[in-house]
Amino acid sequence: MSTVGTAVASVDEALPQMQELASRLWTRSARHHPGQLAWSARYGLDLGHGPVALFRVAGELVGWAWAEADDWLELCVDPAHPDVVDDAAGWFLDRAPAGPLRTMTLETETGVLAGLSRAGFEVEDQPWFTHHHLDLTALRDVPPVPGYTLRHVEPSEHEERAACHRAAWAAPGGTSRVSAAAYAGLMATPPYRHELDWVAVTAEGEMVASCLVWLDPGTGVALVEPVGCAPDHRGRGLAGAVSLAALHAARDAGASLGLVCPRGDDDHPVPGRVYRALGFEPGPRTLTLRFGSPTSGDLSAS
Ligand SMILES: CC(C)(COP(=O)(O)OP(=O)(O)OC[C@H]1O[C@@H](n2cnc3c(N)ncnc32)[C@H](O)[C@@H]1OP(=O)(O)O)[C@@H](O)C(=O)NCCC(=O)NCCS
Structure with a gap:
């Protein structure tokens, strides 16, 4: 273990x-x-998030661990301080309940993988x-x-915008946690900018497809998250068009690289096809990693 200072905070405080x-620390790897954070x-008001541990060396923040759920760890560690992965994992495991616990990394995060x-x-x-990348030049x-018509949303349109998201993402019989109140909170969270939040609107004025782009001014990377199109309007090119419109706005605002992270396995191939097009x-x-044995009935058992 390295000598690190640890502070624990709520995600609202630590974000x-x-x-x-x-x-x-952003790189393509x-x-x-x-x-994304x-x-x-x-994206919802009732997400049940746990706390965040912040790890500092000589006063500098070099890692964090977030119990996004009791059984799900997100972590970010400076590759220059690989031992901090041990501290981060140890903090999470000490507070986690019994049962399988999981986390996710990128395959290129070798220091994080070794520590886990x-x-x-x-x-x-x-x-x-x-992860997919697009040179915005x-x-x-x-x-x-x-x-x-394609346009960006206005700050007052959180209710319509949230409904547009739900129309695309609520599976039949399912629900989406993206309420109007949650979207209002999202719009107040940096680096959200309404000029980078685009919708496709029908002649009657209904928002039916959307693409939210998050521009990190520090890196110039514009993350596309999320994209959706209401079922009755799919297959007409709306997701592609609204994504391009939002990316043009991001480039105008200084972005140099687009980033999007669709499913890569065969169960949900359409979004990846949309972005590659x-x-x-x-x-x-x-990569998903598990700590502990899968319980019986655990769908993740492989
Ligand atoms: C994925 C989604 C956004 C696509 O919306 P869409 O408006 O129908 O997409 P587009 O019409 O712009 O399609 C773009 C490309 O994908 C292809 N495509 C769209 N739906 C497809 C389908 N069901 N099967 C195969 N290809 C499909 C189109 O043919 C098109 O390719 P082309 O330009 O080479 O013809 C929409 O299905 C959706 O909202 N799904 C639920 C939410 C979701 O999964 N979002 C993406 C998460 S990263």
Whole structure:
């Protein structure tokens, strides 16, 4: 174990520091982006998030561990301080309940993988996400989609925007936690900018497809998260067009690279196809790791 100072805070308190470290450490080989953290922390009001441990060496933040759920760890550690992975995993395991625990890394985060292995985590056969990148100097034009208008949302439109998200993401009989109140909170969370939150609107004024882009000004990386299109309007090119429109706005605001992280396994192939059709190129994939035996009935047992 390294000599580190540890402070524990709620995710609401810690989010700006978590984002700052993610931004400082961002490369194409790193998992976390400040916008993804904002989305994960704020897409709902009832997400049951646990606390965050912040690890400092000589006063500098070099890692964090977030109990996103009691049984799910997110962690971010400066590769220059690989021992901090041990501290982060140890903190999480000390407070976790009995039963299988999980976390996710990018396959390229070798220091994190080694530390998790030392702590007893093992790679598990699970669905994965593939990070995709797009050089924004080569961004394609936005194609017109007859019958629809593309525009960014206004700050007052949290209710309509949340409904648009739910229409795309609530599976039949399912629910989405993206309420109007949650979206209002999201809109108040940096680095959210309403000029980078785009929708496709019908002639009647209904928002039916959307793409939210998060620009990290520190790196110039514009994360696309999430994209959706209401079932009755799919297959017309709306997801592609609204994503391109949002990425053009991000480039105008200073972004140089687009990033999107769709499922990479065969169970959900369409989103990846949508993004590759825009020019995104696949990069590293995520790995799920498990600590402890899967319980009986645990769908993750492989
Ligand atoms: C994925 C989703 C956003 C696609 O929306 P869409 O408006 O239908 O997508 P587009 O019409 O822009 O399609 C873009 C490309 O994907 C292809 N595509 C779209 N739906 C497809 C399907 N069901 N099967 C195969 N290909 C499909 C289109 O053919 C098109 O390719 P092309 O340009 O080479 O013709 C929509 O299905 C959705 O909201 N799903 C639920 C939420 C989700 O999974 N979001 C993405 C998470 S990263």
